[in-house]
């Protein structure tokens with residue numbers, strides 16, 4: 001028998017599934033921890049640390065928690081190594097496009113140009129001694145939507161493991177950690193969505209033990225205007241949804257934070273440069289191209 005806990009946080013539905021009845025309260029503590037991370041890192045909550053940093057852009061450094069400092073450090077690293085394909089200062093563009101807000105129309109090109117000028121990870125300064133974060137240009141703002149779910153999943157895994165839970169499935173809006181093996185002792189089977197079909201239609205299934213699988217795809221958040229699909233992963237260079245020849249990238253790694261950030265970065269970079277990044281981190285990836293081809297560095301059955 002498995003026990004599933006469903007809760008809403010980080011802008012999505014999340015589930016934690018454990019196999020034994022958890023009498024230690026570990027799942028409950030994990031949920032609280034995720035809600036705490038959401039409070040700190042949400043770009044939508046008025047009181048979050050991320051909102052505070054954005055409000056003080058061009059004005060003053062903000063003292064942040066260990067959590068926010070750690071995730072910003074990692075976000076800065078992935079922004080640098082991906083040459084800005086991943087850019088956590090993408091907020092002016094994601095606000096403009098408004099995926100998930102119901103606006104669902106292509107913004108004016110002049111607005112895209114304006115917002116694009118307010119994106120650039122180089123404008124974040126972190127001070128390790130003072131534990132501060134400073135956006136040194138006004139109008140700049142942060143969106144951790146491509147990395148925070150991964151961190152929250154890693155923290156959930158840590159809390160479950162501390163209580164001796166070694167088999168569980170963590171699914172934060174498609175950001176998955178397959179802890180240990182499935183109840184029968186075989187690897188977990190993780191379905192990868194066919195990016196062009198309805199939710200639930202699988203393109204392939206991965207067998208995974210003790211790793212995270214995170215997918216960035218055109219099917220997560222999108223709208224269609226004049227027959228063109230506009231999705232939620234934005235190229236910081238063009239200001240438009242990234243067109244890199246890929247429909248979906250799944251990254252498989254021990255760290256869900258890394259898999260999350262890399263999947264977004266690789267989606268924007270495309271297959272060739274994306275593969276270089278995957279190799280650099282000794283990570284693994286499954287690509288689905290626009291032509292519908294599947295290319296994988298991970299063993300497929």
Ligand code: AMP
Pocket residue numbers: 085086087088090094099143144145146147215216217220232233234235236260263264268
């Ligand atoms: P993911 O689903 O992990 O690929 O993350 C996509 C989310 O990250 C979007 O909904 C935005 O909030 C944000 N985002 C979009 N484009 C980028 C980008 N190029 N770099 C970093 N974050 C992005």
Ligand code: MG
Pocket residue numbers: 145146147214216259260261262263264
């Ligand atoms: Mg991501």
